[in-house]
Amino acid sequence: MASRGPVGGLARACHPVPAAAVTVLAAAMAAGAGRGPVGTLLTGGAVAAGQLSIGWSNDLIDRRRDEAAGRSDKPLTGGEVTARRVAASTCWAVACCVLLSAACGVAAATVHLVAVAAGWAYNLRLKATWWSWLPYALAFALLPSFVTLALPGRPWPPAPVLGAGALLGVAAHFANVLPDLAADRAANIRGLPQRAGARASGLTAVLAATAAALLLAPGWPVLAVTAPPALAALLAPHGRLPFLAVIAATAVALGLLLLNGGLRNGF
Incomplete structure (x- = not known):
């Protein structure tokens, strides 16, 4: 290769x-x-x-x-x-x-x-x-803060943005480790997704990402994009579909957030 x-x-x-x-x-x-x-x-x-x-x-x-x-x-x-x-x-x-x-x-x-x-x-x-999700939640919640605190006046992001960031962090954690669950267990890495199993982890990733997207941009567009891969993730939890569902939810929410000026103007 x-x-x-x-x-x-x-x-x-x-x-x-x-x-x-x-x-x-x-x-x-x-x-x-x-x-x-x-x-x-x-x-x-x-x-x-x-x-x-x-x-x-x-x-x-x-x-x-x-x-x-x-x-x-x-x-x-x-x-x-x-x-x-x-x-x-x-x-x-x-x-x-x-x-x-x-x-x-x-x-x-x-x-x-x-x-x-x-x-x-x-x-x-x-x-x-058991706390493997916490660093992801914290880091993703702070990411928009890194952006806004560099603006004039150093404002913090609106509370929904911080909450959505934490949820996206949890979703990213569960989705990211799914392909390596078996190898991680063999290496004695027993974070929360490894303990929960593939199906529960895939469902958690999709639900957390969808909740984050709805928190940023409530409405049917988010559900229309995330529902099909969410359903497929339940049927094929070992594949990449949970990860794709997280990406889809994030992209839709971020696009609507930026179009509405959410970081700059609040909600």
């Missing part, structure tokens, strides 16, 4: 799909809130750096456990990239995250760094506990 090798291994070790999704979400919110081209680039860059640090540290921290479980699909355990290279990249990502966040202002930077710290807390300990 083309991705086999140090560069491809490094790219895969950062968990590229979730990292890209969160970065695009943050940049879209920044643009919609009126941060301008420079502010949007700073926001996207800071979030991207933070996500890279979380993704790489995740594989570094889990390396021994993945080796014991025979996870040759992971870049580090599969020999695609060295631990030293991933560690160095993680350090650079942390440095860039701090600098780019600081460029957005003290209040915004503080909130974003707390969100990134929540991701690290998940990697270090919480992912294997």
Whole structure:
């Protein structure tokens, strides 16, 4: 495969799909809130750096456990990239995250760094506990705050936005771990989704994402988009449908939120 090798291994070790999704979400919110081209680039860059640090540290921290479980699909355990290279990249990502966040202002930077710290807390300990959902809920709730606190007057987002962010974080957590449930159990990672099982986790992901979307943009458009994949997720909980339902609900809600000026003007 083309991705086999140090560069491809490094790219895969950062968990590229979730990292890209969160970065695009943050940049879209920044643009919609009126941060301008420079502010949007700073926001996207800071979030991207933070996500890279979380993704790489995740594989570094889990390396021994993945080796014991025979996870040759992971870049580090599969020999695609060295631990030293991933560690160095993680350090650079942390440095860039701090600098780019600081460029957005003290209040915004503080909130974003707390969100990134929540991701690290998940990697270090919480992912294997009943509280595995909490860092996701906190980090996603703080993401729109990172955007608005960089605006003039440093306003906090409306309460529905904070609540929807927390719900989307829970949805993202359950949907993201679904494909790896069996491998995680083999590696003795017993977070809440691993304990709940595939069907309950898929349903939780879809319901949380739909609730978040309805909180941001009540109405039939959200239900029309999310209902079909939600039903399919119940029938095929081991597939990618719960994840697609989360993406669909997020996209619809974010689009309606930005069209209504929700971050900038409130509700």
